[in-house]
Amino acid sequence: MVLAGSLAGIQTLQAEEAKVLTFGIISTESSQNLKTVWMPFLDDMSAKLGMEVKPFFASDYAGIIQGMRFDKVDVAWYGNKSAMEAVDRAGGEIFAQTVDVTGNPGYWSLLLARADDDRINSVEDMLKLTGELAFGNGDPNSTSGFLVPSYYVFAKNGVDPKKAFKRMTNSSHESNFLAVANGQVDVATNNTETMARVKITHPDKVAKVKVIWKSPLIPADPIVWRKNLPERVKSKVYDFLMNYGKTGDSKETKILADLQWAPFKASSNDQLLPIRQLVLYKERVKLAKASDLSDAEKAEKIQAIDDKLSELSRRMEAISVAVAN
Template sequence: MLNSTLKQWTSRLALPLVSASLLAGCSSGPAATDGDAESAASTGETCAPELAEIDFGIISTESQDNLRPKWEPFLDAMEAELGRPVNAFYATDYAGVIEAMGAGKIQLAWYGGKSYIEAAERSQAEAFAQTVNSDGTKGYYSHLITNVDNPIVQEIDLEAGNGDQYVLDNASELTFAFNDPNSTSGFLVPSYYVFAKNGVDPNQAFNELIFAGSHEATAQAVANNQVDVATNNSESLVNVETSDPTAREQIQVIWTSPEIPSDPLAYRSDLPDCFKAEVQDFFYSYDDEAVLGPLEWQGFDPAGDEDWNTIRELEIGKSILEVQNNADLSATEKEQQIEALNQKLEALE
């Protein structure tokens, strides 16, 4: 999880020296609900009868064909517990889930850290739970990957995992793929640690740069030698090993990030408190291994919006570095923009 290293910078205008400990953090519980849930239960009334059915958003980490068999049993269990239909909403990109919640087309969603903070800012998303991995941890890792037969592999110390430096030194000769611009591990984390901290603009650095979409897409692009290097993450590679072991054998990890907090579950903040309480009860107590196993989870812990403040800090830190490294800005312009960004950091304290 992430901590508050960015808030501890001793020089606001000097190039920040942000350590790998940026990605370590804490967890706190969600905001307490009022007495609506207890009142509804005590009188025997149905909570939020206007919510005849629930639409649940699922970010596009994989194709819908791969996501559906993993998610449908879980949504069926939620439907049985909540006593009303729960429909899956599979978007073609992360933005689709963000926009759908903002438009009121979905009431709950599974997000990544970056997509959640976007949804919290403009789509009334409110985090209430955090996924717990099958091994009991609450974190995962961003990776840079290449094909095992790519000559890059021979130029990298795989044990040291210094593929990021090779990518920086040889970017002009390489093709590179991010997955989605709203992805934490597929865009934000490598953008900060690999590029922004080193003063490199990936839009200008590579022979070719693309956004492939899902983690599954970047894995397949590398496995099929369609790009030299791509972003991915530790959870996705486990999924690839299960769904397409031949492709996984063709993938070599060349860089690993510090730990990233595991994913938030969120509902719209304007939902009735009694319904929020029912949703929380379901998630906090659900532990069916047969259903959660394919999702690589063992359960869910209580969490709140502030548990992803450190993702916000990472986003701001990336922006500060980009301003500092922007040769088109004057010293005065840099100072003004960095001050505004530092005010955002301070507001998170």
């Protein structure tokens, strides 16, 4: 009788929990701006799922990752780097991918400088001014604001950003854009998606900045759910996202366009493979310069990274072949 009562209690609790879904939204700009574009989407989601969908905003990416780790966040929009942290440390799983409103297969990391600063028109110009500039870096869990420039701009040029600038801050994409536009920093990281947004939210400031560097293509942002979410809820969420904006409903199309997206497509944790490569490349570059290891220790650790990189390359090649066939 006790066992039956306990099971009934668990089932009742699960039923109650299924009435509310918490959707994590990474802090690319102010919470108020994010609410403006996200609430219509979440309201539609609530209506279609038959349960309340509540937004979860945090001051940084880590807050969303931790929220998922402790089952406070059920589904979340991440960048690839933060999604990797969620998958590896917070029980997350990628099931969908955003699509750029213009149809791009991804987006690009950028470095911005003030339009009227004739000293800085390229990465080379920036690096020549060692110790003279203030730099606006991204959130440490941001793909475009931190990971991609860390590798392509700094690691590949053998530069430690902590030593390259007189001052360095970590902020959201919107804050970094405004910091450059307002002359508070000389250079800052950003991305093409945010630049499309600020043309709407801060049109008067767009002409005050210029792009001095653009990265290789970054895979479009993933949507992640916690793996222990009830299967019936996963099924509802998946069906909603896979069909949203595909029925010819002009309202849904506009809501997606306001988010700078076209309809979603299915995805998996495999979309993180090139991001994992970037992380390993960065570790390898750092390790090769390490002075606190013997040659033998360094060689052993570098070989271990090279083995992981080779395995990632094999997996990516196998996926490409499978897709081609």
